[in-house]
Amino acid sequence: MKSLASLRDLKGRIDSTKKTKQITGAMELVSASKMSKAEQNARGFVPYADKLQEVVSSIANSNTGAQHPMLVKREVKKTGYLIVTSDRGLVGAYNSHILKSLVNNIEAKHTSKDEYTIIVIGRKGYDFCRKRGLPVTQSILGMPDHPTFADVKNLASETVQMYINQEIDELHIIYNHYVSAISQVVTNKQLLPIADLGEQGASTSNYEFEPNQEEILEVLLPQYAESLIFGALLDGKASEHAASMTAMRSATDNANELIGDLELSYNRARQAAITQEITEIVGGVAALE
Amino acid sequence: MSTLAVSVVTPEGPILEDNFDMVVCKAESGEIGILPKHIPLVSPLQISIARLKKGDDTQLVAISGGFMEVQPDKVTILAQSAETADHIDVLRAKNAKERAEKRLQDNSDTIDRVRAELALKRAINRLDVANS
Numbered sequence: 001m002k003s004l005a006s007l008r009d010l011k012g013r014i015d016s017t018k019k020t021k022q023i024t025g026a027m028e029l030v031s032a033s034k035m036s037k038a039e040q041n042a043r044g045f046v047p048y049a050d051k052l053q054e055v056v057s058s059i060a061n062s063n064t065g066a067q068h069p070m071l072v073k074r075e076v077k078k079t080g081y082l083i084v085t086s087d088r089g090l091v092g093a094y095n096s097h098i099l100k101s102l103v104n105n106i107e108a109k110h111t112s113k114d115e116y117t118i119i120v121i122g123r124k125g126y127d128f129c130r131k132r133g134l135p136v137t138q139s140i141l142g143m144p145d146h147p148t149f150a151d152v153k154n155l156a157s158e159t160v161q162m163y164i165n166q167e168i169d170e171l172h173i174i175y176n177h178y179v180s181a182i183s184q185v186v187t188n189k190q191l192l193p194i195a196d197l198g199e200q201g202a203s204t205s206n207y208e209f210e211p212n213q214e215e216i217l218e219v220l221l222p223q224y225a226e227s228l229i230f231g232a233l234l235d236g237k238a239s240e241h242a243a244s245m246t247a248m249r250s251a252t253d254n255a256n257e258l259i260g261d262l263e264l265s266y267n268r269a270r271q272a273a274i275t276q277e278i279t280e281i282v283g284g285v286a287a288l289e
Numbered sequence: 290m291s292t293l294a295v296s297v298v299t300p301e302g303p304i305l306e307d308n309f310d311m312v313v314c315k316a317e318s319g320e321i322g323i324l325p326k327h328i329p330l331v332s333p334l335q336i337s338i339a340r341l342k343k344g345d346d347t348q349l350v351a352i353s354g355g356f357m358e359v360q361p362d363k364v365t366i367l368a369q370s371a372e373t374a375d376h377i378d379v380l381r382a383k384n385a386k387e388r389a390e391k392r393l394q395d396n397s398d399t400i401d402r403v404r405a406e407l408a409l410k411r412a413i414n415r416l417d418v419a420n421s
Contacts, residue, residue, distance in 0.1 A: 044302030051298060051367055055331055055358050149300040149369060207358075210332035211318045219317075219333040219356060223369065230300050 007273065010266040014259060021255035028248035034145055035181065035241035041146055042234040049231050056224050059213055068217040069164065073193050079116045080168035082159060082229065084175035084236035085125030087142055091240055092247035094176060095124040097186045101174050117168065119159055121233060147237060149230050156226035163192045175232045176239035182246060184239040191228055194221065291325040295341055297350055297366045304371050305350065312364050313340040314357055323359055330359040336410045338418055339366060349374055351418040353411045377419040386412035
């Protein structure tokens with residue numbers, strides 16, 4: 001009787017693991033298609049970002065000495081961190097990498113909570129900060145899978161405004177950079193003051209500025225910073241879907257392995273039951289003779 | 290006759306890429322017309338309509354929050370949002386216009402006022418493009 005019960009048990013576990021496998025397999029496919037869309041979105045953003053950077057750096061690098069607070073380093077009293085996390089789980093180590101990087105940064109650079117503030121995209125990051133009592137000034141939860149610029153515009157412009165109002169003196173952004181479907185790298189970039197404009201574009205053209213450089217920078221730099229935030233978000237979304245795909249694939253692989261093991265045990269148990277039955281019959285016949 | 294390669298680019302990707310004879314935009318300092326072989330120029334744009342002329346045809350693009358970069362044979366308009374007439378959601382723009390008007394009537398907070406005014410401008414701008 002015991003072996004029959006365990007047979008039924010094993011059968012049940014095999015069935016339920018198979019069902020889980022079906023679900024994770026489907027989720028992998030969904031994530032894969034979301035990822036390719038997200039990758040496309042990130043690519044669509046590139047021409048805008050490149051052009052913007054070219055114009056900004058050609059103005060900033062021109063030797064007329066146009067200056068703007070967003071280009072100038074100042075004493076850092078308060079640092080802003082913008083983190084891009086996901087709203088859902090089931091994305092492997094996607095969120096924990098970012099949050100670890102955030103915590104490491106904070107522990108290395110700051111001694112009190114007055115020295116930094118956090119701007120959060122994504123529920124996972126928000127919950128984490130709430131639980132730990134970290135100061136969060138702004139957040140967006142429920143970011144769609146394929147965000148448009150309008151989705152992040154408010155947060156981006158308010159964040160840039162915080163820098164202009166001197167509420168923060170530095171802005172870092174932490175997100176997962178999408179390298180490929182199987183590789184995402186945690187990236188920590190200083191966004192403000194704008195530092196790494198590089199030399200590119202400086203020599204390409206000598207522009208006339210209408211009305212003048214200062215006023216153009218006034219319009220251009222916030223737009224540039226906002227676009228960088230949007231770019232990081234797109235990059236992060238592509239990584240999120242890739243991470244989710246990888247997580248679901250390894251879940252499917254694990255389920256396959258588990259089903260294999262369980263089927264082996266099931267067949268063994270079945271064989272044992274048959275052998276036992278035969279022994280009993282043979283024993284019974286021998287006793288009658 | 291030479292033409293201008295015009296591209297209108299937003300964070301969501303390029304909206305329009307084509308050759309035109311003339312581009313008329315509303316810069317911060319007033320309306321400017323660009324013909325081929327213009328001197329390199331950078332200028333912020335108002336929330337306004339960009340007119341792109343080819344022969345007798347004029348194509349309109351609603352621009353909000355952007356600037357233009359001009360090179361002798363090329364005009365690039367970089368905007369946070371831009372739509373050609375056939376991509377404008379008229380209903381949405383109408384709703385946005387009503388919302389903004391209402392907010393302007395019953396709100397005195399300066400920041401909200403500025404925002405509502407901008408929203409109203411964008412909505413009217415879109416409707417102008419869609420209706421012409």
